[in-house]
Amino acid sequence: MRNNGTREVMDPYIDGLLESLEGRFQNLDLLGAFHVLSPQAATGDEASPVAWPIGSSLPANFDRDMDQQHLMQGLASEVGEWGQLYPSLSKLAAIGQTIKVSSVNCERDFSTMNRITFYEEKNFQGRSYECMSDCSDMSSYMSRCQSCRVESGCFMVYESNNYMGQQFFMRRGDYNDMHRMQSMGMMFDNIRSCRMIPFHRGQFRMKIYERENFGGQSNELMDDCDNIQERYRMSDCQSCHVMDGHWLMYEQPHYKGRMMYMRPGEYRSFRDMGMSGQRFMSMRRITDMC
Numbered sequence: 001m002r003n004n005g006t007r008e009v010m011d012p013y014i015d016g017l018l019e020s021l022e023g024r025f026q027n028l029d030l031l032g033a034f035h036v037l038s039p040q041a042a043t044g045d046e047a048s049p050v051a052w053p054i055g056s057s058l059p060a061n062f063d064r065d066m067d068q069q070h071l072m073q074g075l076a077s078e079v080g081e082w083g084q085l086y087p088s089l090s091k092l093a094a095i096g097q098t099i100k101v102s103s104v105n106c107e108r109d110f111s112t113m114n115r116i117t118f119y120e121e122k123n124f125q126g127r128s129y130e131c132m133s134d135c136s137d138m139s140s141y142m143s144r145c146q147s148c149r150v151e152s153g154c155f156m157v158y159e160s161n162n163y164m165g166q167q168f169f170m171r172r173g174d175y176n177d178m179h180r181m182q183s184m185g186m187m188f189d190n191i192r193s194c195r196m197i198p199f200h201r202g203q204f205r206m207k208i209y210e211r212e213n214f215g216g217q218s219n220e221l222m223d224d225c226d227n228i229q230e231r232y233r234m235s236d237c238q239s240c241h242v243m244d245g246h247w248l249m250y251e252q253p254h255y256k257g258r259m260m261y262m263r264p265g266e267y268r269s270f271r272d273m274g275m276s277g278q279r280f281m282s283m284r285r286i287t288d289m290c
Helices: 004-021 028-036 039-043 068-076 081-085 087-098 178-184 228-232
Strands: 115-121 125-131 147-152 154-160 164-170 173-175 193-197 205-211 215-221 239-244 247-252 256-262 265-267 282-285
Touching: 115 193, 147 154, 164 256, 215 228
Parallel strands: none
Antiparallel strands: 115 125, 115 147, 147 173, 154 164, 154 193, 205 215, 205 239, 239 265, 247 256, 247 282
């Protein structure tokens, strides 16, 4: 009975992960091998032989009596014979090697399974659309969005298609009426596109510039800044380079006003992103597990 608690916690997340991966891997029969994340592996029990579901095409150095730990290590290598034979399965094994399934905090480790559901009407009524990644145009799924529910993870939602126009940051929670979101800083009442925000565990680095095309005064940030004018004597920020992590930029000091999501990359002109005439005066790292 030792595994019952682990199964109750892990099974829903494993099922959801497999469901989300089905559309990303062409060789769906390989997904059966994901049972290497079994209750034995999760509880730290003595490793037992793993049934091999793939078929007759096996690596030369494969041992059918291999325990789970060595099987995972072999599969996770993308440069060896196993990785060449089963590139998709190699990615799955790498996930299993990375996620600490034996931890009591396994729910947080599986929080990468971001999920948001949009509804056409207020109070989660009408046609709905569930999203677990980026969506550049929601019009093919629904005519409008008047409420949404973030079940896990963090998302950025946009008033226009292709991630343009005004933006709003959403963490886990219920948003039952877009018209009432202005009190929380949302400047629009209909969502047209959204981005999933991955959780970042490493350092944060961003360089901000006073002018477009990385011109004028510049400063590098590694933590939150509630007022660039007070800290750096910068009156404006019109371009930036995000080296590490994911950030939110705000038009007013102290993280107020309209906002913009910045992921790693170079941003030569905020005007080209639909932010004409808007300046940004504070920046905050997105550190939420959500």
